Amino acid sequence: MKANVRTSLTDLVPPLVALVLAGVVSSVIVLLTGESPLRIAHVMLSGSVGGAGSIAGTLEEATPLIFTGLCVAIAMRAGLFNIGGEGQLVVGAFVAAWIGYRVGGLDPALHVALCIALAGAAGALWALIPGLLKARFGAHEVINTIMLNYIAFILTNYLIGLPYFRKPGQIPQTEDVLASALLPRMTFLYKYTRLNLGFVLAVVCALLVFILLRKTGLGFEIRSVGYNPLASRAAGISVVRSTLMAMAIGGFLAGMAGSERVLGVHRHFISPFPFGYGFAGIAVALLGRNRPLGVVVAALFFGALANGGAQVDIATTVPRELVTVIQAIVIIFVACEYPIRHLVLRRRGAET
Amino acid sequence: MDFILEIRDVTKTFPGTVANDDVSLNVRRGEVHALVGENGAGKTTLMNILYGLVRPDSGRIVLRGADLPLKQGFLGTDYGIGMIHQHFMLIREFTVLENIILGAEPTRGPVLDRAGARRKVEDLIARYGIEVDLERKVRDLSVGEAQRVEMLKVLYRNADIIIMDEPTGVLTPQEACGLFATMRGLVADGRTVIFITHKLGEVMDVSDTVTVMRHGRVVGDMPVGETDVARLAELMVGRRLDAPPRRSGSSFGAPVLRVDHVRLEARPGVKPLEDVCLEVREGEVLGLCGVEGNGQFELFEILIGLRRPSAGSVVVRGVDVTRRSPAARREAGLAFIPPDRTTMGLIAEFSLRENLLLGRQGDRRFSRMGFLDGEAIAEETSRLVGEFGIAPPDPDARGYSFSGGNQQKIVVARELARDPEVLVACQPTRGVDIGATRLIHTFILGQADGGKGVLLISADLAEVLSLSDRIGVMYRGAVVGVLDRGDATEEKLGLMMAGVAD
Ligand SMILES: Nc1ncnc2c1ncn2[C@@H]1O[C@H](COP(=O)(O)OP(=O)(O)OP(=O)(O)O)[C@@H](O)[C@H]1O
Ligand SMILES: [Mg+2]
Numbered sequence: 001m002k003a004n005v006r007t008s009l010t011d012l013v014p015p016l017v018a019l020v021l022a023g024v025v026s027s028v029i030v031l032l033t034g035e036s037p038l039r040i041a042h043v044m045l046s047g048s049v050g051g052a053g054s055i056a057g058t059l060e061e062a063t064p065l066i067f068t069g070l071c072v073a074i075a076m077r078a079g080l081f082n083i084g085g086e087g088q089l090v091v092g093a094f095v096a097a098w099i100g101y102r103v104g105g106l107d108p109a110l111h112v113a114l115c116i117a118l119a120g121a122a123g124a125l126w127a128l129i130p131g132l133l134k135a136r137f138g139a140h141e142v143i144n145t146i147m148l149n150y151i152a153f154i155l156t157n158y159l160i161g162l163p164y165f166r167k168p169g170q171i172p173q174t175e176d177v178l179a180s181a182l183l184p185r186m187t188f189l190y191k192y193t194r195l196n197l198g199f200v201l202a203v204v205c206a207l208l209v210f211i212l213l214r215k216t217g218l219g220f221e222i223r224s225v226g227y228n229p230l231a232s233r234a235a236g237i238s239v240v241r242s243t244l245m246a247m248a249i250g251g252f253l254a255g256m257a258g259s260e261r262v263l264g265v266h267r268h269f270i271s272p273f274p275f276g277y278g279f280a281g282i283a284v285a286l287l288g289r290n291r292p293l294g295v296v297v298a299a300l301f302f303g304a305l306a307n308g309g310a311q312v313d314i315a316t317t318v319p320r321e322l323v324t325v326i327q328a329i330v331i332i333f334v335a336c337e338y339p340i341r342h343l344v345l346r347r348r349g350a351e352t
Numbered sequence: 353m354d355f356i357l358e359i360r361d362v363t364k365t366f367p368g369t370v371a372n373d374d375v376s377l378n379v380r381r382g383e384v385h386a387l388v389g390e391n392g393a394g395k396t397t398l399m400n401i402l403y404g405l406v407r408p409d410s411g412r413i414v415l416r417g418a419d420l421p422l423k424q425g426f427l428g429t430d431y432g433i434g435m436i437h438q439h440f441m442l443i444r445e446f447t448v449l450e451n452i453i454l455g456a457e458p459t460r461g462p463v464l465d466r467a468g469a470r471r472k473v474e475d476l477i478a479r480y481g482i483e484v485d486l487e488r489k490v491r492d493l494s495v496g497e498a499q500r501v502e503m504l505k506v507l508y509r510n511a512d513i514i515i516m517d518e519p520t521g522v523l524t525p526q527e528a529c530g531l532f533a534t535m536r537g538l539v540a541d542g543r544t545v546i547f548i549t550h551k552l553g554e555v556m557d558v559s560d561t562v563t564v565m566r567h568g569r570v571v572g573d574m575p576v577g578e579t580d581v582a583r584l585a586e587l588m589v590g591r592r593l594d595a596p597p598r599r600s601g602s603s604f605g606a607p608v609l610r611v612d613h614v615r616l617e618a619r620p621g622v623k624p625l626e627d628v629c630l631e632v633r634e635g636e637v638l639g640l641c642g643v644e645g646n647g648q649f650e651l652f653e654i655l656i657g658l659r660r661p662s663a664g665s666v667v668v669r670g671v672d673v674t675r676r677s678p679a680a681r682r683e684a685g686l687a688f689i690p691p692d693r694t695t696m697g698l699i700a701e702f703s704l705r706e707n708l709l710l711g712r713q714g715d716r717r718f719s720r721m722g723f724l725d726g727e728a729i730a731e732e733t734s735r736l737v738g739e740f741g742i743a744p745p746d747p748d749a750r751g752y753s754f755s756g757g758n759q760q761k762i763v764v765a766r767e768l769a770r771d772p773e774v775l776v777a778c779q780p781t782r783g784v785d786i787g788a789t790r791l792i793h794t795f796i797l798g799q800a801d802g803g804k805g806v807l808l809i810s811a812d813l814a815e816v817l818s819l820s821d822r823i824g825v826m827y828r829g830a831v832v833g834v835l836d837r838g839d840a841t842e843e844k845l846g847l848m849m850a851g852v853a854d
Contacts, residue, residue: 215723215724215726216719216723216724217713217714217722218722220706220713220724221713223702224699224706224710227699227702228695228700228701230658230695231695231696231710232699233658233678234656234688234690234696235710236677236678236679236681236682237679237710237711237713238677
């Protein structure tokens with residue numbers, strides 16, 4: 001037990017060091033643009049956590065990132081690189097919008113649940129395609145998940161052009177979903193927020209993934225295959241099964257992210273669908289070290305960056321893109337974790 | 353006294369374990385110095401410290417009269433120290449020569465001086481009688497040959513202290529003899545060899561001095577002339593050992609495992625298995641020996657289900673499992689001890705508890721509706737840890753933190769816990785100390801006594817001879833003969849393994 005606590009503490013050090021270093025480099029860049037890093041930091045802080053509205057905004061930005069971060073993380077634990085969260089999210093969003101405006105006369109709780117479940121199923125199916133190709137033919141999932149992202153964009157763009165789906169008008173979008181399909185917004189926190197129950201759902205999903213990985217046979221198999229596929233196979237664990245399950249569960253989560261955006265925020269599907277959450281999920285998983293609870297923390301961090309970044313754009317001369325740069329710097333430093341970890345551990349003289 | 357190396361009061365602790373506890377050890381120039389001790393006694397750790405891979409908490413090492421910079425860190429190779437690890441560090445796609453000179457390439461101007469390098473290596477080969485073809489790719493070498501490449505690598509870098517961590521675990525008796533000759537040649541030349549082994553007979557045969565470690569401490573240090581195998585064993589384990597278990601039963605039942613005309617063509621023209629037929633009966637231990645690289649490993653892969661044979665079948669209790677998954681084979685009653693615990697037997701990142709569960713996570717005993725039953729698993733863990741003496745007994749310790757022998761015990765414990773109809777054991781005691789070897793042997797014989805079948809694939813002739821009812825010999829991908837225990841002798845088997853049929 002003690003050893004466990006100690007490992008998780010040492011686990012925390014490298015990401016923290018990465019964040020500090022990212023802060024230093026970002027400050028230099030801000031200085032170069034002629035602004036004061038302190039002022040920018042202040043604006044970002046108040047814009048992301050200074051007050052109920054800002055906090056709600058941060059949580060709202062974090063919500064889809066939790067889902068997509070989990071999507072990438074669970075694949076990583078199985079030794080897979082699922083870069084297809086974006087496409088899985090888009091098909092999920094499309095299905096949620098469709099069921100949301102098309103199917104009427106349902107009890108709200110039921111309608112919302114149906115939309116989310118089918119969106120998740122769509123994402124899962126989308127992710128199973130590269131999963132099957134990998135498991136059956138050994139085709140590399142990185143290529144196939146990327147290709148399926150494009151196919152998802154193009155397919156939904158095509159469908160939205162069909163009269164059956166398209167709302168009459170100039171903009172390629174669906175009708176707004178019915179009131180019964182809306183995810184309730186958490187207006188008790190802040191009146192104008194778009195933060196909705198999807199956030200709670202995301203946190204619950206993180207807990208479920210945690211339980212899945214730690215407490216179930218399937219999670220055991222996924223981790224085992226991720227660490228050492230050969231020993232796992234030799235022990236009688238099916239690599240095919242864990243590959244398919246990890247892809248499907250991840251796809252389901254990404255699909256849920258799409259439904260949250262539609263049912264809780266945008267209320268319809270629009271093409272092109274606001275993108276980036278799927279890809280950002282990779283960074284979230286990386287920063288969260290592929291641990292479900294780490295993903296939640298990392299998503300909150302990136303949510304705060306995004307939300308605070310919007311304020312920077314409004315309140316200072318620094319362009320919003322700078323925030324993207326800062327995010328990128330964080331990611332680079334987190335990716336450099338290995339050398340950082342090496343340095344940290346060396347100083348303590350605990351070699352392996 | 354002319355000590356080339358003095359290790360003084362070295363201590364190294366890992367979380368929860370004192371691997372080296374105030375260890376002092378002196379090594380003379382030009383001797384073969386054996387280092388023995390139970391699994392987890394701290395031998396590898398001590399050598400890793402000497403080689404610069406692990407930093408000790410305290411202590412000094414004096415080499416040729418000068419202190420090694422333990423605090424700052426150093427590379428053994430820079431101080432004339434070479435180490436041959438049990439797991440080779442060779443590049444499979446490179447030739448032998450390329451592997452040897454890699455990282456120390458001689459150049460003439462900017463150009464690689466291949467011919468010069470070759471001459472130097474050939475000199476070494478001639479001087480110490482180390483047989484190996486310099487132009488072959490490493491992936492085509494047997495384990496014994498790969499080890500000779502490692503030896504040449506070390507000599508090429510002018511090491512005059514050569515550390516060998518359990519070099520004979522993977523060798524056939526003939527290969528081991530060759531290695532010992534090389535070792536004697538090295539010391540005759542003024543080099544020094546430190547040699548870790550679990551086989552005390554080898555200590556007596558080849559070394560000048562022996563140091564015994566127990567629980568991280570040095571408990572004895574003497575010229576081999578002043579001791580014998582029994583006394584060394586007693587020093588190692590701290591008590592008298594029981595007599596080694598021997599096979600005694602002889603009533604066999606129906607066949608439980610049949611391998612029928614199995615062939616394997618890996619690549620066009622490469623046929624690791626030509627035609628293998630075997631039968632293991634209830635209550636029988638069938639030994640299978642052979643020089644490494646004669647198809648045993650491929651046969652194991654086919655039995656465990658990682659590979660499909662090109663022809664032939666594998667039948668367990670009348671059920672053809674040739675096309676079944678590894679999981680289905682285990683359900684049919686097979687269990688396996690793989691030849692290489694680090695790549696195939698264990699998950700390094702998994703805890704002891706998880707490694708003992710591996711493959712049984714779906715068992716009704718350990719899971720309810722898909723959820724793992726923590727209590728049942730904890731119970732099973734402590735039962736196996738106790739029964740097999742796995743140390744340290746910390747269920748949370750990660751696989752990689754266990755000493756080699758204890759890793760092996762983890763695999764054996766897990767596989768025997770399945771209570772299999774047929775146990776296929778490949779090198780089950782590789783790297784395991786005497787006490788644990790006897791324990792594992794007792795368990796294997798227990799399987800047979802309980803009416804189960806055992807296929808024992810091993811290059812250790814003594815092991816095969818003492819455990820088996822019948823002994824098959826593999827040579828060039830085929831079983832070239834099966835002898836009854838009564839007819840088999842080490843000499844006969846050795847000849848058959850070398851392809852000299854009678
Ligand atoms: N990286 C590590 N982390 C934690 N504990 C370790 C680590 N490496 C070794 N140990 C512990 O140190 C002790 C000594 O291990 P070492 O590998 O030196 O034993 P050994 O004498 O070589 O045993 P064997 O004969 O089984 O190879 C063991 O208890 C082992 O569990
Ligand atoms: Mg060792």
